Amino acid sequence: MTRPASTKPLSISLKSCAKTFADGTRVLEPLDLDIHAGETLVLLGPSGCGKTTTLRLIAGLEQPDAGGRVLFDGVDVTAQSIELRNVGMVFQSYALFPNMTVAGNVGYGLRIRKLPAAAQRARVAEMLAMMRIEALADRSIDQLSGGQRQRVALARALAVQPRALLLDEPLTALDAQLRDALRVEINQLLRELGITAIYVTHDQAEAMALGDRIIVMSHGRVAQTGTPREIYHQPASHFVAGFIGTMNRLSGEMGANGFVCAAGIVPWYGGHSAADEILFRPEDVRIAEEGEPADLVGSVAAAFFLGDRTRLFVDVGDRQPLVMESTARCTRGVGEQVRLRVDPQGVLDLSSQRGSL
Amino acid sequence: MIYLLLPAAAFFGAFFLLPMCRLFLVGGSGTRGWSAYTAILTDPVYFNALLATLGVAAATTVATLLISAIAGVFLQRHRFPGNALLVSMLTLPLAFPGVVIGFMVIMLAGRQGLIGALTQALGGDKWVFAYSLGGLFMGYVYFSVPRTILTVMSATEKLDHRLEEAARSLGASTWRVVLDVILPGLKPAFISAGAICFATAVGAFGTAFTLAARINVLPMVIYTEFTLSANIAMAAALSFVLGAVTWLVLALARTAAGSTVAAAG
Structure with missing residues (x-):
């Protein structure tokens, strides 16, 4: 169905990355984090725990406070802005370009990279087929349902063969049934592509189903890191125990x-x-x-x-x-x-x- | 259901259809008869006035949108000391009648104006363009820019930041983000603000009257025909065409922008 990502999966490291906003709020305490090549890492926590900030630091949409460093395969990319980092992003709000068709959206990154027109068409067709939305190619975005929009957003992010895929609550805006279906699909997709993926969510069921590893965050700190089983059966703190599943x-x-x-x-x-x-x-x-x-x-x-x-x-x-x-x-x-x-x-x-x- | 349309129909009939019909009929009742309308195209005085009016209005619209787009996006995206004061001052020109704006243009680009004095001091000719189409253009732009900036600012505020982030994640440079995301997002606001700007510039009289003399735009011609020549039929014909052209432009803009014009306006 798909071909594997052409590039070797990326490993990502954060070295003492903290984030303080201009108004002085510390949203992220100094964080050290190693994301292994090809794994799906879930950042899990309630809103305001720093998970999205962590994702944006990795993406290059935010800069860490002085002293923090972001490494891609050991290379310091802290000073690189997002357009140079080649990471795919998927947003909760889909963030599809309303002035372009589905095919136009999926092919946008390829146009930016000035690929030959034939290669662009072939790659767009391939991505649409992978997400099973070939029939929607010429539709405009406002004609799509939420689930279709998120498929287009995934196709657009993956079309440029990014080094890593960053997903910011991609399923939160969908209704429960669709969320479950798309969760299974995303899981299969990430396994097949073998791409390094960082997935932000506040939904513990999503985290359990998708994550190779889960990082539970609270108040800008890491509360626990581990596999879904470890997090569930050996919670390191009362917060983790209470946040994941039900605890007596x-x-x-x-x-x-x-x-x-x-x-x-x-x-x-x-x-x-x-x-x-x-x-x-x-x-x-x-x-x-x-x-x-x-x-x-x-x-x-x-x-x-x-x-x-x-x-x-x-x-x-x-x-x-x-x-x-x-x-x-x-x-x-x-x-x-x-x-x-x-x-x-x-x-x-x-x-x-x-x-x- | 049809009765719900009655208030709108009454309003439309009383304030639009009736006066326009009357104006149209009066236009054909003069010594020239219906040829008053064709005269607008064949008589060089009228035709040139029409062209000048549309030309100044078009130039005003383009210049206003250009200035307002850059200024509006900047003012919305960057907070600096005095930002709020500056934005609140933008509404000031809206309160000025056309006469005051004409007066300001004269002070700036008239015979005793600042620009003339400046260019002369720099060793060049004395630049005086207040009493020409250039002065009119300047006055209209001055009048239209603040309102358009406010429209652009509110439209910029509503833009989805995530779209820009998505474009950047796909490798788009700042310039490409402006071209592919910000400008298309602001398009409805541009069309709506541009249409209003155009209509205002076509019909504005006070500024042209103050600058007077060599400016031959349609509102001035209508005034001359009406008061000096007492050629009421010709004045009516010109008025009708002025109204029709403005309506046409606004209607085209409305179609191009879909239903968004009213919302963004």
Whole structure:
């Protein structure tokens, strides 16, 4: 379907790149970052965490504060403006040129590079075919749907064979169903092209699905770097634990047999700890079988039937009810007592991280 | 539904259709009869006045757009001390009647004017162009530039920055960004502001009257025919053509810009 990028994938390094805006706001603390050749790196975090600024530093749309350096394959490009860096950009707002047709948009970078007309036409046709939008070639931009626009934007960014592809919340403006479909497509595309890609999003599901590695950011700092699995199962801080997926928290204290809380004792094999709080995911709790000893006992505070499963909120005498999932056939009603088992492997103690992000 | 059109139809009839029809009929009622209209094309006095009027208006429009585009984009994109004051002062010329503007042109380029004194001091001839089409052009540009700058500024503010960033990421130089992104984005504003500028320059009378003498533009000719020669029919015919030409230009601009003229204007 596609040919691989003709150039070797690019590795990108940021060396102590900080960013302070003219009004004195520090949006990015000094950041060191190595992006491996050919990987898809997701910058994830809430708005204002510095992820877009990081992307714009890599693109060359922003300059780091004095002392910061941006390296492409080890070559310092800090002083190079974006038009010389040869990076493809895809924006949330698509940013397609309204005065050009679809083909005109896709071919724009080739026209700038003064490619022969025949080569331009061939490359545009190839890109339109790759994004499966051949039929739209002569349409004007305002005749396109959101999903089609983002396909055109991808085709335009990739047509010039950029050294890296930078995507700034490319799916945020689309509705949920289209977002899922296009996410799968972008994922396939990035794998096939083997291009180095940096993907900015605030959507943790998107980050999980697309990223080889995820960098979780908060308040201009890196909160955690890791593969999607690491980030999900071994969050380094309360912020990461809370931002990615759902996390249950129980307060209490460590006892001889486990973590003692209001509703029972949660098994703990992690050795000595002074934790006054433990965390675990909804999927690490289940309803105890008949006759099986229970770790926790609580009462159902709310139950939501989701079709394939039932989501239960269980009051265990803590500030927040526990969130857990049960089978679709679960018919427990509000107020009913439930006996719960917690998978000891899923229990986290982040007490040593207290106070950090 | 048709009744909803009534207010518009009444307005259109009372203030546009009726006067224009009357004017058209009066134009054909003089000693020349209907040939008053053909005389505008055949009589060199009228025809040259028509050409001069359209020429000055076209030149004014082009010069105004050129100056305003550069100044407007710059003022919107760059903040400097005094920026706000400068922009607020731009509305000043709009308050001046044509007479005042004519007076200012005379002070600048008249016989005792600044430009004449300056060129003479530099050892050259004394430049005096206030009383010609050049002076008229200068006055119209002075009058039109501020309003056009304001239009360009508000249009520039609405431009999508991401488009420029996208173009640059594809390798476009600053000049190409201006050519491929900024100018096309400002096109509706240019067409709308240009049309108004053109119409104003075609019909403005006060400035021409103040500068007087050798300027032979249509509003002046109409005035002369009407007051001095008492040739009411000819004055009416000229007025009708003046109105028709202005309307034609505005209509063409409106078509070219689609529905955006009204919005940007």
